[in-house]
Amino acid sequence: MDLSGKYYKAFTERQEAIKKQYSPAQAEKQHSKGKLTAWERLSLLFDNGSFEEIDAFVTPADQPVEFGKVERSFGDGVIVGHGKVNGRLIFAYAQDFTIMGGSLGIVHAKKISKIQEMALKMGSPIIALIDSGGARIQEGVASLSGYAGIFHNIIHSSGIIPQISVILGPAAGGAVYAPALTDFVFMVNHTSYMFVTGPNVVKEVLNEDVTSDGLGGAEVHARKSGVAQMIYDDEENTILALKKFLSYLPSNNVENPPVVIDDGSVSDVNEKLRDLVPDDPNKAYDVKDIINQIVDRNSFFETAELFGASLVTGFARLRGKTIGVVANQPKVLAGVLDIDSSTKGARFIRFCDAFNIPILTLEDVPGFLPGVDQEHAGIIRHGAKMLFAYAEATVPKITVILRKAYGGAFIVMNSKNLGGDFSFAWPSAEIAVMGPDGAVAILYRKELAASENPAELKKELVKKYRDKIANPFIADQLGYIDEVIDPATTRKKVISAFDALANKWVKVPARKHGNMPL
């Protein structure tokens, strides 16, 4: 090619023009709001210089009817492309709030659809960096159909490639359903919002005063609604956490998760584990201390930390291999299963199953949360999700019963007959239909009523119940668990059990899909 010719000149002019579009003034606008620009976000996410943009020069669609101004920008407010994150191929799109508020027109939508289809075809994860005012009003129905196309792609890629949304600004109206459909949602405190209708409409229709943060800020979605799983205080940490998070996941549903080289520095026998569960069954403890003592050092990455906190979920590594951890948290609401923790657990288990991540369950559960509130809100159908998810999962599944394993909750938490591959119990385990107090009150109701000293009799019966029934040894004799183990050897036992299950293969008969209770 003649580099001084007119073709080359046109080429350089275009390059210059697009450089001007992403100007320092535009960056300043974002920075003053505590936000980064779309390009800064992408360069943080991708390995140095590895991001390749496509469709950089497309321009907005022509409007069928003239109404409102459309900025003739390059790229139509979204940057799409691919690159390497820690050496692995990742696709991404980043909406640019400085161009027409990152609003979604049909060209913008088509760019996103194109990259989604590429990611699916290549079997690579796709990251959405969302900072958008929503559908572009000027383009009307075309913009809405654009959203529909994006939703369709997300749904049809679900369970094939990991899809992660990072909310870095507003996501309002129909736009919220794109992140809602993806596997995990990251948000940033104070600068990102998600709501179906904004504070202004809420004020107009319901006369309720609420701020954007109070209605759909990161904290609200992480703690109350469960829409967002991971939140951080600033964008850099959000994106760095996302990079770490990606290191646990395989690229698609036929690959296994990446393996990190294990330096062998974590001992397989850990005597600290013997002292972490208090002797008094009414005393709480933090199950995360136990997780951290079992898995590779500092490898536990918790998901949905603030939502349904009576169940802890997250990814970790054992000898460098990714596992999913599901653990009851005695420190929060005694570790009960309630509506929030059941739905959280079920969704996490299904993600692990879809992406070949073995599941380790640590069980200390007093049961399902009783009460009018929970029953009326549907704990039955929400609790059923956990059952469904565990039984449906074909990845290796191991349970360690740390202490309480009572009633329906025992069944739900990956019990052997529900399809759990290995079931271990610590000597401190209490496995029974219900706790001692409840059982004694039912079985010895008449005797207790007739007794002269009911308190004394009850105490005696409770002790008898603990010795005779609520222990792990009967379940062990009957084969409902595989082995009662020394807590100190938990890591060793779990690693060798997962090794034994490495080639687990379950043939599932063809069907359209099961009908999980929703």
Next chain:
Amino acid sequence: MAQDNLNIRKLYALSSENKRFCFSLPLKHNIRIGKREYEVQLKSDEKYGTYILWKNRKYPVEIIRSRQNKYEILFNDISYTFTVETPFSIQRMKVLSTTKGKAEKELIVAPMPGKIIDVLVREGSVVTRGEPVAILEAMKMQNEILSPVNGTVVKVSAKANTNVMKNDLLVEIKL
């Protein structure tokens, strides 16, 4: 295009009491606290685990928990919590502190029906995020009710040895 990673030359460790320590990148053995510079080394070996070497003495250090840029460490048997911040995030905190608006209050309510065993704060107590304010017995377990925020207790409705219903007000905290 703007492909360079954000050129970060400095990192700050921000303690839970808002004390700030600056480190320049790449990390060296010298750290500056106030006006004085100290030479310390972070080492680890089989025998002692991870420790800080200062003036030829070893001080054991252990990361108890880490969550992205938040760390809880044990140093000389005292636990410290701090966050690692960049110049940009420090700047951002300043921006947000001016736009956050007026201080609000936080109501801590009973998360489930149960019996209050103990109330751990009084009116005027200063609480930090994650600090227990009361102990609620429910599901035959003693649950610590934790403060989700930093602030000052302005009202205590919870009384020891009384039953509470779900969503009953326990403690009111002013941010």
